[in-house]
Amino acid sequence: MSLIRRVALTFACALVASAPALAQSNGVADFYKDRRINLIVGYGTGGGFDVYARLVARHIGRFIPGGPSVTVQNMPGAGSLVAVNHLYNLAPKDGATIAHFGRNIALVGALKNNPSAKFDSSKMTWLGSSSSFLDDAYILVVRDDSPIKTIRDAIDTDKLVLGGSAEGSTSNDVPVILRDTIGLRYKMVAGYPDSAALFLAVDRNEVHGRMVDLSGVRTIKPDWLKPGSGIRTIVQFGRETRHPMLADVPTARELAKTPEARALIELTELPYKLSRPFAAPPGIPPARAEALQTAFAAAHKDPQFLEESVKLGVDISPVSAQGVLDAIALIDKAPPDALEYLKKLFAADRT
Secondary structure (H helix, E strand, O other): OOHHHHHHHHHHHHHHHHHHHHHHHHHHHHHHOOOEEEEEEOOOOOOHHHHHHHHHHHHHHHHOOOOOEEEEEEOOOHHHHHHHHHHHHOOOOOOOEEEEOOOOHHHHHHHOOOOOOOOOHHHOEEEEEOOOOOOOOEEEEEEOOOOOOOHHHHHHOOOOEEEOOOOOOHHHHHHHHHHHHHOOOOEEEOOOOOHHHHHHHHHOOOOOEEEEEHHHHHHHOHHHHOOOOOEEEEEEEOOOOOOHHHOOOOEHHHHOOOHHHHHHHHHHOHHHHHOOEEEEOOOOOHHHHHHHHHHHHHHOOOHHHHHHHHHHOOOOOOEOHHHHHHHHHHHOOOOHHHHHHHHHHHOOOOO
């Protein structure tokens, strides 16, 4: 066989081998061309999750074959369970619907003991998480004119009044964890519809304070972080060490009453490694799932995306789809007593 014929044969074989992948890629592009992706947010407008969702929506379409547009739909309720149940059970499984929801959702679904959670975390089509909390913290902020000046005040007295949203949200659950691990004492005024309403409640002095992401404060209420703002931070959660911006504020781990309490804090902080999760329904075509996962990862490396994230003051420290699944798998390795605590914490009918 001549050299020319051998080269021609090799080229032909390569074309045959690549044909399925090429056809698959073209099929994905054909599906998404001129299509609109619906990005559901499990919270109302004006909060941190809404900020992340709209940031991703403005950029991810550029990295999906076919260049679809992306619109955002807010679907608040039950700490984002309403949105996740809709995504898992009702949304079309064609790859044209994705969602952004609470960081506890992966844990709630994995525990399988909340009757309101109609989904299995391990079966969702995970895209990843925008943040692993590398440059963030979940903080307890209080008004300067409240009776609480330090975290010690909130442990030694019962004067603290906090605002929270729906049962199952981190604004409600983390104070419970802090009560059981560091001795936090508080009264919870729950039922605020979203983060924006909670910010307003603090401003109006309806409550003394709230739990909130540091990144959310930097984006929505940056004045709260300035000296003399009338707002102070008294404890930070979701971090192994103190955030550089909050060097004088203790972490929950530092305040744990016992080694067992510290271990429980570490387990309940696991969702913060998946702090800003995105997913699609289960069962979407594999090629489209891969395209969405690849686009999500690519967007988070894009200079335009990163430049805008800096302007917004949000933490971008992405976790891959596989990273989310690996974190969910760690739940199965937790001590039985810790798992039992989590099941009670996330049960819809807990007292």
